[in-house]
Amino acid sequence: MAKNKLTREDALQFHMQPTPGKWEIQATVPMTTQRDLSLAYSPGVAIPCEEIFANPATAYDYTNKGNLVAVISNGTAVLGLGNLGALASKPVMEGKSVLFKRFADVNSIDIELDTEDPDAFCNAVRLMGPTFGGINLEDIKAPECFIIEQRLKEEMDIPVFHDDQHGTAVICAAGLLNALYLSGKKIEDVKIVLNGAGAAGIACLELLKSMGARHDNCIMADTKGVIYQGRTEGMNQWKSAHAVVTDARSLADAMKDADVFLGVSAKGAVTQDMVASMAPNPVIFAMANPDPEITPEEAHAVRPDAIVATGRSDYPNQVNNVLGFPYLFRGALDIHARAINDEMKIACAEALAALAREDVPDEVAMAYGKKLSFGRDYIIPTPFDPRLIHRIPTAVARAGMKTGVARRPIVDMDAYELSLKSRMDPTASILRSLNARARAAQSTVVFAEGDDPRVLRAAVLYQRAGMGKALVVGRSDDVRAKLTAEGLAEAVDEIEVVNAANTIHLETYKAFLYKRLQRNGFDAQDIHRLAARDRHVFAALMLAHGHADGMVTGATRKSAHVLELINHVFDAQPHDGAVGVTAVLHKGRIVLITDTLVHEWPDENDLADIAERGASVARDLGLEPRVAFLSFSTFGSPVSERAEKMRKAPVVLDNRRVDFEYEGEMTVDVALNPRAQENYPFSRLTGPANVLVVPARHSASISVKLMQEMAGATVIGPILSGVGKPVQICSTVSTVNDILNMAVIAACGID
Numbered sequence: 001m002a003k004n005k006l007t008r009e010d011a012l013q014f015h016m017q018p019t020p021g022k023w024e025i026q027a028t029v030p031m032t033t034q035r036d037l038s039l040a041y042s043p044g045v046a047i048p049c050e051e052i053f054a055n056p057a058t059a060y061d062y063t064n065k066g067n068l069v070a071v072i073s074n075g076t077a078v079l080g081l082g083n084l085g086a087l088a089s090k091p092v093m094e095g096k097s098v099l100f101k102r103f104a105d106v107n108s109i110d111i112e113l114d115t116e117d118p119d120a121f122c123n124a125v126r127l128m129g130p131t132f133g134g135i136n137l138e139d140i141k142a143p144e145c146f147i148i149e150q151r152l153k154e155e156m157d158i159p160v161f162h163d164d165q166h167g168t169a170v171i172c173a174a175g176l177l178n179a180l181y182l183s184g185k186k187i188e189d190v191k192i193v194l195n196g197a198g199a200a201g202i203a204c205l206e207l208l209k210s211m212g213a214r215h216d217n218c219i220m221a222d223t224k225g226v227i228y229q230g231r232t233e234g235m236n237q238w239k240s241a242h243a244v245v246t247d248a249r250s251l252a253d254a255m256k257d258a259d260v261f262l263g264v265s266a267k268g269a270v271t272q273d274m275v276a277s278m279a280p281n282p283v284i285f286a287m288a289n290p291d292p293e294i295t296p297e298e299a300h301a302v303r304p305d306a307i308v309a310t311g312r313s314d315y316p317n318q319v320n321n322v323l324g325f326p327y328l329f330r331g332a333l334d335i336h337a338r339a340i341n342d343e344m345k346i347a348c349a350e351a352l353a354a355l356a357r358e359d360v361p362d363e364v365a366m367a368y369g370k371k372l373s374f375g376r377d378y379i380i381p382t383p384f385d386p387r388l389i390h391r392i393p394t395a396v397a398r399a400g401m402k403t404g405v406a407r408r409p410i411v412d413m414d415a416y417e418l419s420l421k422s423r424m425d426p427t428a429s430i431l432r433s434l435n436a437r438a439r440a441a442q443s444t445v446v447f448a449e450g451d452d453p454r455v456l457r458a459a460v461l462y463q464r465a466g467m468g469k470a471l472v473v474g475r476s477d478d479v480r481a482k483l484t485a486e487g488l489a490e491a492v493d494e495i496e497v498v499n500a501a502n503t504i505h506l507e508t509y510k511a512f513l514y515k516r517l518q519r520n521g522f523d524a525q526d527i528h529r530l531a532a533r534d535r536h537v538f539a540a541l542m543l544a545h546g547h548a549d550g551m552v553t554g555a556t557r558k559s560a561h562v563l564e565l566i567n568h569v570f571d572a573q574p575h576d577g578a579v580g581v582t583a584v585l586h587k588g589r590i591v592l593i594t595d596t597l598v599h600e601w602p603d604e605n606d607l608a609d610i611a612e613r614g615a616s617v618a619r620d621l622g623l624e625p626r627v628a629f630l631s632f633s634t635f636g637s638p639v640s641e642r643a644e645k646m647r648k649a650p651v652v653l654d655n656r657r658v659d660f661e662y663e664g665e666m667t668v669d670v671a672l673n674p675r676a677q678e679n680y681p682f683s684r685l686t687g688p689a690n691v692l693v694v695p696a697r698h699s700a701s702i703s704v705k706l707m708q709e710m711a712g713a714t715v716i717g718p719i720l721s722g723v724g725k726p727v728q729i730c731s732t733v734s735t736v737n738d739i740l741n742m743a744v745i746a747a748c749g750i751d
Ligand SMILES: NC(=O)C1=CN([C@@H]2O[C@H](COP(=O)(O)OP(=O)(O)OC[C@H]3O[C@@H](n4cnc5c(N)ncnc54)[C@H](OP(=O)(O)O)[C@@H]3O)[C@@H](O)[C@H]2O)C=CC1
Pocket: 076, 077, 078, 079, 080, 081, 139, 140, 141, 142, 163, 164, 165, 168, 171, 195, 196, 197, 198, 199, 200, 201, 221, 222, 223, 224, 234, 263, 264, 265, 266, 267, 269, 287, 288, 289, 290, 310, 311, 319, 320, 321, 322
C-alpha cells in the first residue's frame, strides 16, 4: 500500500519553501577580497581563457564543464501528464537536477526550451555544448525525441542521453532480469506485452531485444491498440520496427497468457481482468508516473502470484530512471566520455541487477525502516542505497573505457571507487536514519503548541510521514480554524487535539504536580492553573504519565522560559545533569555543540558531565564521539584564567574512565582541522572532534547562530539530554522542518 499520503498542499509548500523552486547556485572559490575578485574575474580570469583557447581539453581543468550536466526539455511529455509545455515542465526538470546532485554529486541545471520544432530545439542545444560535460534530455515526446537525440549525438562531442528512453530501458532491464530469475523464466522464452509506444516504450523493447527477448514474443500497444503488421493508423517508423504478425488487436487480447506486462503509457490503462488473464507468475511493471497503469493492490487482488513494480517511491520495487541517469553520467563524466553507448547502458543494468541480489547493508534497512532481501518485493536496489554511488559509475566507466569513448581513462580504479564513496554527504544519511528510526518506533509525540500554525503543520507532517501518532495541545475549534487557514482542512480529522477539558487524567496530573511543588510555594490554585492552562506543563505531564512517548515545544516562547515550566514536571536543572546538545550540519560535516541550553557558566565538573551527555547523543546519532573542550587557548597557550576550567575538565574525565576520546583545552580550528592537529602530536584525538564542549551558554549560542546565519548550516536542536524522557525544545524562529526534526529526535527516544 502507498504509505506516505501526500496532499497537493504538501507538494506546493515543498516547492515554495524556503525559496521558490528546488535549487540555487553557490560559489566554490572565495569571493571576499580584492585579490579574490582579481583572480575570479578580470584580470586573472584571462589566463585560463588563453589556456583553453590553446588547448580545449583544459576546459575540464579550469571550468566546471566536466561536472556539469544540462537537463533539457520542451515539456511535450511531462511524466505521464502529457504536453504541458516548457514552463510547466520546470518543476520536473529542477527535480532531475537535484537528483543528479543528491545521488551522484553531479552539478546540473535545468533548461526549458519553448519549442516543439526539432530543428529549433537541436540548434539551441548544440550551441550550448561548450558549457556542459553532458546533456540529459527529458520528457520530450515521441517520435520527435528520436530525431532530436540522434541528431544531437551526431553533432555534439559530449554525451547526449534521452533519459526517458535509455534511463528507463536500463532500469526496466535490470528489474526484469531479476524478476524473471525469481519466477524461473528465461528472457528468450517469455511473452512480453508493452503498453506505450513512445520514448520509453520503444527504448525498453529495443534494449530487451538486444538482451535476448525474441521479436515475435513481444507485442507493443499504444492508444490505438496492438501494433500489428499492416496497421496504418497512428504509425511511425519506430513503431513499425516492432510490429508483429498477430490476431490480437486490443491490449486485453494481447495480455492473455502474457508472462510480462510493461507499462509506460498512462494511469489506469490496465484492468484487473487483463491482469487475471496473464500466465502463471506474471511480471507486471506499471511504470507510468505519477500514477501507474494499475496499482500493486489492484494487481495483487486478482493475481497474488504476480511480481509487481511501479515508478513510484511509495511502493516496493521502484522501477524508475532515478536509479540510472545520476550514475550513468557520473561514470561518463569521470572518463570525459564522448558518448554514453549501449555497452555502458548494459553494464549499468547488469550492475544494478547484481547489486539487488547482494546482502542489503543495515544502513539501507535503517533508511527504509525494514530489512530488505532479494525477493518479490525487492528486485531492484532502492534509491537511497549508499552502494550505488561507487558500484554503478565504476561499471559504466569500465565499459566506456573498454569501448573507446573515454577521453581520459581512469588508471587506478580502486582509487576511483574510493573517491566516489567520499562524494556522498554523510549528514544526509544521519537525517535519513533518524527518520527511519522514528518510523520504526511509531511513537506518539505531543506537540505542546497547537495554537501555532508551524507546529500544526509539523504535527500533520509527522503523522502523514508514517512516523507515528501526533497529539496537539490546543482548543479543537482553534486548531480546526488554523488548519483550515493553512489549507489543511482535511487534516482536522487526522490529528488528535488534547487539552485539560478532554482528558480523564487531569486530577492525576494535578496530584502529581502538587506533590512535586507543594513545598516550593505553589498552592492548589497555582497547580490547577499550571496543569489545566499551561500547554507546556500539560504536555510534560502527559509525557511523565506515559500518555505520550515524546514531546516538542518551544516554538512560541523563549527556551529559558519553557525550560523553567518543564522543570515543574521533570528534573531538568543543571544539577540534575540535563544538558542541551545542538547538532550543526554543514558541507558534509556534523558537529555537536554543547551545552547550548541548560548550564549558563559550567565549572569543570559540569563540563565533564556535559561531555558525557554530548558523547551519548553523538552515539545516539550514529557517530563515534571525539570530544574537544574549547577555549581561545590551546594546551596552555596563551595562559588565561578564563581557560582554566577547560584545562581542568579533561582531568576530571581522566578520573571517570569514560569510553570515548576527549582532549583539551584547544581552539576550535585545532579541534576541527587535522592539519592544525599535527602541531600537537601528543593529543589523544585520533581525528577531527565531533563534539565541541564550549565554555558557557553564551559562547554556545553565538557559535551556533553564527554558523546558521553566516554559513547557512542546518541546525538541529538543542536536543535536551539527561532528563530521562524525550522532551525537545525548539527555538522561536524554527521552521516547520526544524520542528519536525525535533519531533523525530523525540520520537527516536533520544534524551
Ligand atoms: N518509471 C520510469 O522511470 C519512467 C516512466 N515513464 C512513464 O512512461 C509514460 C510515457 O512516457 P514517454 O514514453 O516519455 O511519453 P511519450 O509521449 O513519448 O509516449 C507515450 C506513449 O504512450 C502511449 N499511450 C498514452 N496513453 C495510453 C493509453 N491509455 N493506452 C495505451 N497507450 C497509451 C502513447 O500512444 P500514441 O503513440 O498512440 O499516442 C505513446 O505511444 C509516462 O507515464 C511516463 O511517466 C517514462 C519514463 C521513465
